[in-house]
Amino acid sequence: MREPRLYTTSADYVYQELRHRIITKQLKPGQRLPEVNIAVQMGVSRTPVREALRRLASEGLVLVIPNSGARLASPNRREIEDAYVVREQLESLAIRLAVARLSDRHLRRLEETVIAEERAFEEKNLELYLEVNESFHRIIAEASGNRVLADYVENILARTNVYIVFYDPFYDIETNPSIAEHRAIVNALRLRDEEKAVALMREHLELSMQDLRRPEEEAVQKKETE
Incomplete structure (x- = not known):
């Protein structure tokens, strides 16, 4: 069973949840990560979603493409x-x-x-x-x-x-x-x-x-x- 986490900010909550979904393979390499959809699913605004995606991008898990949005990385x-x-x-x-x-x-x-x-x-x-x-x-x-x-x-x-x-x-x-x-x-x-x-x-x-x-x-x- 996954232990409950304490989140300090909305961005931290979104980051931890997305990272968990990535690691447990609920999300697939190359999959699009629309900010609006994620915000609605998690009950937050787009700002913490954007911050969480940037953090995941700094770890190499997500690619943030200008004018295209974010998607899961897919290394060849x-x-x-x-x-x-x-x-x-x-x-x-x-x-x-x-x-x-x-x-x-x-x-x-x-x-x-x-x-x-x-x-x-x-x-x-x-x-x-x-x-x-x-x-x-x-x-x-x-x-x-x-x-x-x-x-x-x-x-x-x-x-x-x-x-x-x-x-x-x-x-x-x-x-x-x-x-x-x-x-x-x-x-x-x-x-x-x-x-x-x-x-x-x-x-x-x-x-x-x-x-x-x-x-x-x-x-x-x-x-x-x-």
Whole structure:
């Protein structure tokens, strides 16, 4: 069951509600988001709707097109692959630097995050899963000791989380290999095995990208199984 939220403003209410609908796949990539319709549905004026859409656009979830309105983002395969190429380079460097600097506290936080990640997956709570998944990668970036690198990693995490929202088969799978991959990364870090940690991170990101499914790819797979 979804926990009730406290909203500070009408814009916050609209933002949270739209974001929830996007993450739970009630809205589809490329779908139009007419301000008037949303305002009527949620019982607010168009001003908070506009503010909420701008906030979602800053996160990459929505595209606001001048003289055309807003619509849900719909990244193509090339955009996804390009983003993951950048992410792989950034996170490979981050984990390489982190191996020698990682503290016991960092390791405990990583272990706790994996446990929380597993719980979120069992509950099929994608909002929580994205939060703890991002936290796992952010902890490693912070442990690198390079603030500029950590900022770049945080930026690319936000971008690739958008792809997870739209194209990850989160709600359709019974097991999540990403959790086991995270555990393996933690074990390599605990052993201070730099090369293994880097190799595992590269493999993890490659597999994560491969798991993303575009709607047209799903349609082809469905047709092949019929």
